[in-house]
Amino acid sequence: MSETSLQPSDAEEPWTTFRDFLASRGLRVTNQRRAILSAAFEAAQHFTAEDLLEHARAIDPTVSRATIYRTLPILTDSGLIREVDVGRDYKYYMVHRSTENFKAQVICEDDDSIHEIDAPFMEWYGKAVAAKLGMEVVSQRLQVQARYRRDKPGEDWDHPGGQSSA
């Protein structure tokens, strides 16, 4: 599908969205929040609170761990960031690239990279299942844990270039 993966304008959109969201909640725009947002969107893959702290500090050294933890819920509420559970450890987050299409996540166990695949009918399926139980869908995800058959190295924060959208 049309994937405007990395374009200068991409850095604008999240910020606009975030700024509007803050305004709508009567929250304030601060340098720390801006730095945290930027750091999150610089991440090629999922990240932990600690990862985010490190990268946000690279942008604004005054960012503290407490602020990271206080900002993360705001970001998830805004829909810009999403929680995911990759490994079995801490909490992981990742940028919510598209709100439009439902994506299946293929999580590579070799390098923990995440590939997002369009799976539109999946969304329909979830709704049907929930409806059968008399419920309504809040969110859903299809996660496939898999591993490469050949050694294709994955890209993380520190290894730019990694992009995955089949």
Add this chain to the structure above:
Amino acid sequence: MSETSLQPSDAEEPWTTFRDFLASRGLRVTNQRRAILSAAFEAAQHFTAEDLLEHARAIDPTVSRATIYRTLPILTDSGLIREVDVGRDYKYYMVHRSTENFKAQVICEDDDSIHEIDAPFMEWYGKAVAAKLGMEVVSQRLQVQARYRRDKPGEDWDHPGGQSSA
């Protein structure tokens, strides 16, 4: 509580499996491990390590928190227990009822109950997607977070009666 509360044979099978698994690994059979296994299978829903400790102690008061944490990995390795991520807190585990069919999990946000629904074609889909990426599936899950439209109370450990398998 009583051991064979649900079905007489149900209490046997997991234990046989577990015993064999322990033997295959050269691990020993202890009262604590037996109590922990029983407690896990008494759970109607998912549970945390702390929940498991409480219920295991009801069976064998000598069970310690450390042993719970040391046994949990063994249980997951054996395939009898499975990790799930329901809310956003601690680790949750639940009994791995069926290895046969792929199940979609409908997680109710109102009461955190989990309904497992057969979704066989989902498995096929995951395999296809992974194959397209040159990977092979290790495991997969479809989780649907939903909420009731009417207040249908959920069943937890202490509230027997809750069963869900559509």
Add this chain to the structure above:
DNA sequence: CTCGATGCAAAATTTTTGCAGTCCC
């Protein structure tokens, strides 16, 4: 100015680990 936001550090939670005693095989 006003009140939200932040940093720091202490606290709260969940999970892990060292050690000495216990008990399965």
Add this chain to the structure above:
DNA sequence: GGGACTGCAAAAATTTTGCATCGAG
């Protein structure tokens, strides 16, 4: 009897919170 297993308690690791100060609007 040997070595795995356990309980206890201290330690780690992650996330939360109180308080004084700072800064956005």
